[in-house]
Amino acid sequence: MSANHSPRTTSQRVAWITTVVASTLIFIFLMAPILAIMPLSFSSGAYLTYPLPGFSMRWYQDFLNSPRWMLSLKNSMIIGVASTILSMVLGTMASLGLAQWKSKFKPLVLAVVLSPVVVPGVITAVGLYFFFAPIGLTGSYAGLILAHTALATPFVVITVSATLQSFDMNLARAAASLGASPLVAFRRVILPLILPGLASGALFAFATSFDEVVVVLFMAGPEQRTLPREMFSGIRENISPTITAAAVILTTVSVILLATMEGLRRRNERLKGNLPG
Amino acid sequence: MTAAFVAGADAPTEVPLKRRLKRAERARQFKALALVLPLLLFLLFTFLGPIAGMLWHSVEDWEVPKTLPHTVAALSDWNGKDLPDEKAFAALAGDLQAARAAGTVAIASKRLNYTINGFRTILASTARNLKTAPEPGTAKDTLIAINPAWGDRATWAAIKSASGPLTSFYLLGAVDLTRNVDGAIVAAPAEQAIYRDVFARTFTISFGVTALCLILGFPVAYLLANLPAGRSNLLMIFVLLPFWTSLLVRTCAWIVLLQSEGVVNDSLRWLGVIDEPLRLIYNRFGVYVAMTHVLLPFMILPLYSTMKAISPAYMRAAASLGASPVTAFRRIYLPQTLPGVGAGSLLVFILAIGYYITPALVGGAADQMISYFIAFYTTETVNWGLASALGAVLLLATLLLAVVYGKLVHGQQVTGGMKN
Secondary structure (H helix, E strand, C coil): CCCCCCCCCCHHHHHHHHHHHHHHCCCHHHHHHHHHHHHHHHHHHCCCCCCCCCCCCCCHHHHHHCCCHHHHHHHHHHHHHHHHHHHHHHHHHHHHHHHHHCCCCHHHHHHHHHHHHHCCCHHHHHHHHHHCCCCCCCCCCCHHHHHHHHHHHHHHHHHHHHHCCCCCHHHHHHHHHCCCCCCHHHHHHHHHHHHHHHHHHHHHHHHHHHHHCCHHHHHHHHHCCHHHHHHHHHHHHHCHHHHHHHHHHHHHHHHHHHHHHHHHHHHHHHHHHHHHC | CCHHHHHHCHHHHHHHHHHHHHHHHHHHCCCCCHHHHHHHHHHHHHHHHHHHHHHHHHCCCHHHHCCCHHHHHHHCCCCCCCCCHHHHHHHHHHHHHHHHHCCCHHHHHHHHHHHCCCHHHHHHHHHCCCCCCCCCCCHHHHHHHHCCCHHHHHHHHHHCCCCCCCCHHHHHHCEEEECCCCCCEEECCCCCCHHHHHHHHHHHHHHHHHHHHHHHHHHHHHHHHHHHHHHHHHHHHHHHHHHCCCCCHHHHHHHHHHHCHHHHHHHHCCCCCCCCHHHHHHCCHHHHHHHHHHHHHHHHHHHHHHHHHCCCCHHHHHCCCCHHHHHHHHHHHHHHHHHHHHHHHHHHHHHHCCCCCCHHHHHHEEEEEEEHHHHHHHHCCCHHHHHHHHHHHHHHHHHHHHHHHHHCCCCCCCCCCCCC
């Protein structure tokens, strides 16, 4: 069955087969929701049941023709892209700084920088709601972009810091000794080498914002509703097949992000494999 | 750097070199700090500040001092044992008339109503019936004549306890405690004492979800760790794809699957297993299924990375020393997976106790966790003090668990359990 695992006795073989069977069932459990919802979005009927009465694209047309859904898609893109850019700038700078900074306060600073991941979404959302309402940042794109940037930056710091750890700082010193200014050294030496790490960080940041709904629930006005927010209302009211079309579109975006990320990781591993050390 | 080494070759300049190196290092550290600073300032504004603000809301008491300032001042030297003196009654009469003119009576009555249910009516009727300022010396009789509640020292104790600027009222309320007329901490009346149950429910659900994730995650992680790389990478997609799929999509999908006309019920009926549809959603069962589905990858990934690092040589050694496969697994393999079990379980538990969206969409009224109540008091009843106090308790629990988690994975990868 496998290279690492070579069952010798009957009991071991039984244990291994049990593991395989149990895992298969759990994989089905993990994939079931996604697999179940996809065909329904192509149904020609209005009910979310099997067997499908027929195939149609009507729910996708419905999605594309609905000003509400299209606005939410546009909002998700605007907020996602803007908070990705902002968190990349802040997160990359901080990662570069943290890689060189030596201080007894470093663990504390790191804990603060990573804390938005740990703190429950509702607490962040309520805090931001209290804080942003008096200064007019609720019900605005700016408020949501700032909030999503705070939530996404930890992932950028984690990803970029991991890349910097494997980056040989002597290369930057070599560039400096050859007369490159810090900025030139960053642009011509450091940046090209850490680019895959930066790209992963950006994907993480975008995915975080694109999937976030709790903060949006508290802070967005009707004009800033994002795709997950629109789905939230849809699920609350009544699940129409249009939601399944929206779900498939969201899942497609996730698959693209995951595939890109996996591609970057493989490329990075290949590059590492080619370099000595 | 090069210049420094050349200078270093000259013995007498060694001290300045040291100093120059030190200076260069200090400049480097300063630059490093300057790179981190923008993010710290940004988080101060968008994260730390808001959370500090929330914590402040849980202890601040501004409504009564703002609307009834003279009453608060007059009550500052009240002993709390007898009724307050005429001075306090006169101050209250004045404050109420001013508040009525400014339209701010509702602010104070909303706050005081939290302490004594029905205080809203007392204040409203008093403010309404107080046509003119009472004659000097008659304020006490006038107010008690309008509403006999003013002759009860509990009414005054409520005002005094809400006099700010700080209060323990909300934080005590969040753990089902309150202060009695004499200011002693006692159990809250039964109809208000619901939060210990809510916290207990939150922990029960989180614990159940963690246990389910561990039971389901262990065999999958074991399989992935023991398959050849090619096949395990392929199967990993089944873990990562749901992981990357939007929470809303997955929650929505579970509703479609589990509702009474849903895929699962239809299939079971078609198979003849059941006649009537089972109730699988909008109850505790639905919450367990959906939350376990969402959090399972957070268990599988740390377990997998721990198991991947366990050398098969240990098991072979155990077998060669005569251990049965069961003994070898139990005594040799299992203990080595414990760091992963601990990290995965803590991570799932930490994430679970803060869950809001999933229980809100697939749970019933009796399955709502603490986050639901925080959201409810923030946006529905606008009781920000209680919302913040409940938030403070949840935050404290989360941070304590996060510190334990940090200690546990110390030395392991920081990213071990995160999206990776």
